[in-house]
Amino acid sequence: MGKTIRVLIGKPGLDGHDRGAKVVANALRDAGMEVIYTGLHQTPEMIAEAAVQEDVDVVGLSILSGAHMTMFPRILELLREKGAGHIKVFGGGIIPAEDAERLEAAGVARLFGPGTDTRDIVDFIRKNFAQSA
Amino acid sequence: MASERKDDFAEAKKRWRRLYEEWGTEDVDFTTVSGAPVEPLYGPDDAAGLDYLRDLGFPGEYPFTRGVYPTMYRGRQWTMRQFSGFGTPRDTNGRYHYLLDHGQTGLSVAFDMPTIMGYDSDHRRAEGEVGRCGVAIDSLRDMEILFDGIDMAKITTSMTINAPASILLAFYLCAGEKKGARFDEMGGTIQNDILKEYIAQKSWIFPPEPSIRIITDIMAFCADHVPRWNTISISGYHIREAGSTAVQELAFTLADGFAYVEAGIAAGLDVDEFAPRLSFFFNAHLDFFEEIAKYRAARRIWAKRMKEKYGAKDPRSWLLRFHTQTAGCSLTAQQPENNIVRTAFQALSAVLGGTQSLHTNSMDETLALPSEKAVRIALRTQQLIAHETGVVNSIDPLAGSWFVEAKTREMEEAAEKYFERIEEFGGVVKAIEAGFFQREIGRAAYEYQKAVERERKIVVGVNRFQLEDETIEIPILRIDQQVELDQRSAVAAVRAGRDNDKAARELVRLRTAAEGSDNLMPVILDCARCYCTEGEIIAALKEVFGEYVETPVF
Incomplete structure (x- = not known):
């Protein structure tokens, strides 16, 4: 019996589309993970700080405002600065394939687009967390 | 004789029901997209008690179930109004000229997130967001550029702006004024619906009390000086997109509407002074008949309450006029061309439901902001409905359908139940503070997701009829990083x-x-x-x- 996976679901940026973030938060909780949801309109600093304070294993970011190319790299950088580079970051939202490739190359573990089955996200987190633990 | 025929009917229905059970049905959920149960068959017994004059009336007559105008689309087509905005004001001005050149009949401004949240383009919180999901407007100067070459006394403009609505309206009026348009000539709509922000769209700035004061200030000012302006577009669209059911969309939106009416009355305004300028904004989702019933129920509920509860005497105060947008949340990133078809069905339901204006989504909106070609196809979809399908010839053609009338009544009754629950909280603001709407919507969204994942609901291209190794072959609109730099300098x-x-x-x-x-x-x-x-x-x-x-x- 492994330790319970702790996940922070974050909504960086200014948009208020929290349907996806909440559905994923519910699905991860129902899958037995401990889920913390930041609420809306968070700055990258607020999210990185919460991730460290809450000692999470994974951070999931939801962005639908088009600011993904700014937000994801900034949060990765802040986590590294805080010595929390081991925390994995995944995400979802309206993110064109080309941008998703660039972000994944820059260190985002995985980006899930519209239509994703939440069980795929659960499997992904379990698999990746098992590798790093 | 009559009772004999009634017995015959009951007997015949029983006979059919037996056959229905014997034949059996497929193992799927026969429910609407909202999860509401649907009977296999509707008949005169389901519409029993329907009183034509009391419950339906004629178009343009109380309670307006059949439509708000006596002539409907024979008198005037709905306004084809594509929501649009991206990049700098100059970029969006170009798109507006393109849309107007292709037969669009009204404008609708999409603002970027910093504008929606009240930050200038050079504010730190605006970083990465300038011009991304709408146009960046920082001052009157930007509004002047946005409407360059457009006759602001003639065109009507809808602006999707809420917390800072008073400011964007001021920019618009001043931009028109500088070109010689009088305040009383300019027509349009500001969304200005802060309650649904707390409930669903989540783009708030101030707390509820001062927010509502600003709204009543706008209502009073426009009643005196900008009489052609729709001061609030009471919006169910975002409630639905956040995951609500059709009934929740209907009930929460109308409850917000009643709250604004009550706020106006409490601020000392005469209800007939401002109520004629209230308009609505609904979603057109995929469940065809549920949507049509929703629009019909909305008109009836609003008319009744405005007349009976709020004592409005001007018939224009009883009219629920509405804009419709097809459901963005129903579109799929998989096989995006299929979205053209989804949007067409949704648009048709809005027209059959009697909408006053319509935005049809573009096929590529689950991927990025729409490209020019995708927007043109979306606009053409409306033109096809208007000019080729013939559905505009007859007003409210589905009235009298036992199914549609039963569904209309069922939705009205379900909405009334929600009104009672909201009353128990002490009104809309109190229910927001208690998280009531947010939880109801969140739960409905999660239930829907689970139904899709268990394949009780089929989404073509997502959980059935998928393509192996699909590659997207439609062009994507990209917003250059330069936009942010340019807008900061501006x-x-x-x-x-x-x-x-x-x-x-x-x-x-x-x-x-x-x-x-x-x-x-x-x-x-x-x-x-x-x-x-x-x-x-x-x-x-x-x-x-x-x-x-x-x-x-x-």
Whole structure:
């Protein structure tokens, strides 16, 4: 019996589309993970700080405002600065394939687009967390 | 004789029901997209008690179930109004000219997130967001560019703006004024529906009380000076997109509408002074008949309440006029061309439901902002409905369908139950503070997701009929990073080029007005005229009103 996976679901940026973030938060909780949801309109600093304070294993970011190319790299950088580079970051939202490739190359573990089955996200987190633990 | 025939009917129905059970049905959920049960067959017994004059009436007559105008689309087609905005004001101005050249009949402005949240383009919180999901507007100067070459006395414009609606309206009116258009000539809509922001769309700035004061100030100002302006577009669209059911969309939206009416009356306005300028904005989702019933029920509920509960005497106060947008949340990133078909069905339901204006989504909106070609196809979809299908010839053609009438009544009754629950909280604001709407919507969204994942609901291309190794072959609109840099320089240039002492004085006047109880609109207009930026005006108001903080629930 492994330790319970702790996940922070974050909504960086200014948009208020929290349907996806909440559905994923519910699905991860129902899958037995401990889920913390930041609420809306968070700055990258607020999210990185919460991730460290809450000692999470994974951070999931939801962005639908088009600011993904700014937000994801900034949060990765802040986590590294805080010595929390081991925390994995995944995400979802309206993110064109080309941008998703660039972000994944820059260190985002995985980006899930519209239509994703939440069980795929659960499997992904379990698999990746098992590798790093 | 009559009772004999009734017995015959009951007997025949039983006979059919037996056969129905014997034959058996497929193992799927026969429910609407909202999860509401649907009978296999509707008949005269399901519409029993329907009184034509009382419950339906004629088009343009109380209770307006069949439509708000006597002529409907024979008198005037719905306005084809594509929501559009991206990049700089100059970029979007180009798209507006393109749409108008292709037969669009009204404009609808999509603002970027910093504009929606009250930040100038050079604010730190605007970083990465400028011009991304709408056009960036920082001051009157940007509004002048946005409407360059467009006759603001002739075109009507809808602006999707809420917390800072008073400011964007002021920019618009001043931009028109500079071109010689009079306030009383300019027509359009501001969304200005803050309650649904707390409930679903989540783009708030101030707490509820000062927010509602600003709204009643706008209603009073426009009643006197901008009579052709729709001062609130009471919106169910975002409630539905956030995951609500059709009944929740209907009930929560109308409850918000009643709350604005009550706020107006409490502010000392005569209901007939402002109610004719209230309009609505609904979603057109995929469940065809459920949507049509929703629009019909909405008109009937609104008319009845406005007349009977709020004592409105002007028949225009009873009319629920509405804009419709097809459901963005129903579109798929998989096989995106299929979205053209989804959108067409949705648009057809809005037209059969009697909408006054319509936005059809583009096929590529789950991937990025729409490209020019995708927008043109979306607009053509409306033109096809209007000119080729023939559905516009007859008013409310589905009336009298036992199914549609039963569904209309069922939705009305379900909405009434929600009104009672909201009353028990002590009204809409109290229910928001208790997280009631947020939880109801969140739960419905999660239930739907689970139904899709268990394949009780089929989404073509997502959980059935998928393509192996699908590659997307439609062009994507990209917003250049340069937009943000250009817009930052533009707002700096505005600040450098204006009379800064005057701007500072107007901002002080605004703070003082906010502390008192005078109407804020005239002062905001003066701030706009001397090129105070949106961010400056909002910052001044924040000093007095503070900011709203939500307790997140999931």
